[in-house]
Amino acid sequence: MTGDFTARVTALLMPHLILAPIALPMLTAGLMLLLREERQRTKVAMNVVSTFLGLVVAVLLLVQAKQPGVQTSLGVYLPGNWPAPFGIVLALDRLSAMMLVLASTVALATVLFSAARWHKAGVHFHPLFQFQLMGLSGAFLTADLFNLFVFFEIMLAASYGLLLHGSGRPRVAAGLHYIAINLAASSLFLIGVSMLYGITGTLNMADLARGIAGIDPSDRGLLHAGAGILAVAFLIKAAVWPLNFWLVPAYSAATAPVGALFALMTKVGVYSILRLWTLMFSSGAGDSAQFGSQWIVGAGLVTMCFGALGMLGSQRLGHLAGYAAILSSGTLLAALGFGQNLLTAGLLYYLLGSTLAVSAMFLLTDLIERWRNDGASLAPHEQTDDAPFLAADLVHTQGLNLDEKEEVLIGQVIPAAVAFLGLAFLACTLVIAGLPPLPGFVGKFAMIHALLNPLGLGSSGGFVLGSGGWALLALMVGTGLLALIALTRAGIRHFWASHDRAAPKLLVLEGLPIALLLTGCALLAWQAGAVMRYTQATADALHAPGTYVQAVMSARPVPNSPGTAPGANGRPQ
Template sequence: MSITASITAWLMPHLILAPIALPLLTAGLMLLLREERQRTKVTLNITSTLVGLVVAVLLLVQAKEPSVQTSLGVYLPGNWPAPFGIVLVIDRLSAMMLVLTSTVALATVLFSAARWHRAGVHFHPLFQFQLMGLAGAFLTADLFNLFVFFEIMLAASYGLLLHGSGRPRVSAGLHYIAINLAASSLFLIGVSMLYGITGTLNMADLAQSIAGVAVADRGLLHAAAGILAVAFLIKAAVWPLNFWLVPAYSAATAPVGALFALMTKVGVYSVLRLWTLLFGAEAGESALFGSQWLIGGGMLTMAFGAIGMLGSQRLGHLAGFSAVLSSGTLLAAVGFGQNLLTSGLLYYLLSSTLAVSALFLLTDLIDRWRNDGANLAPYEQTDDAPFLSADLVPTEGMNLDDKEQALIGQVIPAAAAFLGLAFMACTLVIAGLPPLPGFVGKFAMVHALLNPLGLGAAQGFRLGAAGWTLVALLVGSGLLALLALTRAGIRHFWSAQGRASPQLLVLEGLPIALLLLACVALVWQAGAVMRYTQATADALHAPGTYVRAVMTAAPVAPSPAAAPETLPPGSKP
């Protein structure tokens, strides 16, 4: 074996720890720096986030390999076997969520470097702690550490939400903190009840224990699962527990709001991971427990989000309700328990998160353009472009603007054109129109509902009234989102008059372009991405491989001890 192969073989198992350790070390280092060292902190933040994206991509490549189903995808930080020790697991779902998180994080930290990071103190350490909590939530394989990483993530989000100060942020932040503290309390209660019933908090061990729970304890088990689900659904912004989201997200600074677009997806991820593990086909009497609540709550959330978008006048509220609509769509699809539908929702999760994050960033630029725009200077002829003069262009039979100037030959400023095209792209993705990935994800979900040929069909899946309702909501919510976003686009771009061209920095335009190019890449590689999400969905709905990999992961054996020295005859060792 070559030296490179040996290093790779040693490094790859430990690479699972990097998405947690890297932001932790970076945040600790930045806390040692004075607040005036902003340039150094920006450099550290961007570098660490970029390295995190590279690590996430490497883990994604690793997760695609068959060897990830062995102990290579399981890491035991304390070198104790499951269920006694802490376990980190990298599979297709967690690797995909890490890449999504790192992509959005890189875009938001670049955007914040233009101006917003200077609006308050400790922005960069809090940003890294937020990434640490997100990565840990996706990698952990036991409920107690999921709670720990949730609290790290939420503690950082409290500071980030208040970044920039101001009464609206403080007011929204207090509500946000109160709601999430209540959700954390429910989380602890649900986890304690599950531990009292099953004697374990390891997710794989729980999956093995659910079917064997005594009949007398089955009701208590369902109550514990319901309490835990409420905690996750609050974070996933299910109706009617999502009244806090739009005021909080719209009050946050633009990069924080874009990063918070991932927060609701953590709740969806937790529901998807635990529901498929604990209440799958092998859960006995508890199989598919709570599916009707997921479907109903998700559909109501979809309707609430779509109507909220239609009634929104502010771009920040429009972006917030877009996040609610996305979360509701995902929750409703999860509840059907069909692997083909899960594949489509995972694709939709990627595209909608990228688009909502880009919309939050665009909101800041468009609002700044609207509020700071000055009247346009009088139209003047120049020696370099005499053909632009209205005196030299015949106006008879031509379209004129409000100043009686010929529309032909008037150049749209590059910055305004960029904002308009980016807003149009976000509209197409969120509304689910071709050719961008929102359409592909919704089409895949509709196709799965109308052609139930996956594992769910083998378990008796039928479309029924709930399925037809979800199909109607997928189409209807997209139409309402299209109307709302088109109306906003007309108001801010088409009908805007007497406004100077926007002044954008490269660090403000580049992150938005990055997120939208990622959406384009999802369409360009739609076949490969759909194959990946289908394999992910198949593994989720047949969790036996995941359970065996976690439960059979062996601790690393200590190196052999040196041979004892030869002792003189008759002496004792």
């Protein structure tokens, strides 16, 4: 009896689960706003529990999206119970489910890290954090351009407050630049959407994909212009060169958990381009097929160079992390523009690992910089003129070997906190530089294999390896080398060079989130075969969007029950 009841409840609730990633943070943020700012412990608990539940929901949606036939049964939700293209539509596929899990994982790590100290640096941190998650989740799930704009603005409005969290002149200056450039991007977004609507008469993504091939030839130039303007808005958010001058100052000025969360922001821009470009300009788009591919590849290649050179010229860890985010974004954009499913599968795998590593790097930056500024290795009452000589005499009496600086050559104990920071920094270096055995190497290897076998088994044959392909291959190796040099130099300066400072004091809430993110990287490498099969199926579906279009356009409202108002029963199809 209990099993039957549980099964009925599950069958009733599971179809509505697609709404939870949006509704849960919205309700949590609303409840937090009703609490006084002094109720910090309550807000921390609510934030952590809500974010954890969001991760659980995202995993359940990922499992749901892997099931066969999900596009025709549980993948489309009509909140207003109006069919596409007239009503709001939420669509769940493999790509959106994967991005939800990634966003929820990074969010859980950052909220745990912020609970140690940073959440107290300003007001309304927790509601803003939840609104940010709401905007991210909505952007991944929405199936029309208008609501994509709405969720983008929710996400950006929350990010303005989070960037200024903690105040200070550097944050205010960087925040003003960040706000200005994103307002400009939002204006371009509206202009591009308006032009597309004027030409096609719809903003539903599936309906756009269905009607692109039939556009009148006299309107095709205007269509391309509108799509180009819209793409510029997304490319600004994806931090493409030369529109990324705002990212490094803003991300490095933000508090550590905010910077780690912002590592997702560039991926939202990449996601939007990937989603719309594969829908609107697929091989079935007629004269518009593969529109803008060369521009996307070129912009990505230049962004890769800019990010790698920026890392090489950076001295501050925060700037290194910011340029690493730019390098990751450029690599994704360059690979995306080729329009080949094997290459897309590799870039999706690379997206997961690089995002986790860059987020961990932002958290590590705070701990390492704090340790660097802690002071001498001896306590204040122990710092005397005779202390070095007394230490040397003590070592001599114990018969230990010393170097020319009277320091012990062997037998030195590395504090656990220093070992943790060093190993975590090493892991981030391996992922960002693309070295084995972590997922940065696996993702780059998969992309290089796809470049060298453009017409291999399972390939969509979307390109022929030419100068652009060879340039991407060379830059993936070259920028990885430059990133390795930059990060190795920083590691030597902070961990290897001799510093008279005490061992760092880390809280569990500061070490646990970094361990969580790096464990995610390790799991990606350990389960590389399963993850690559998932990303390959995702890429195949993206480059053959007919199933997505049919599922969205064929979804029908549920008939209303007697006595209910029309449109009151938003139900999935």
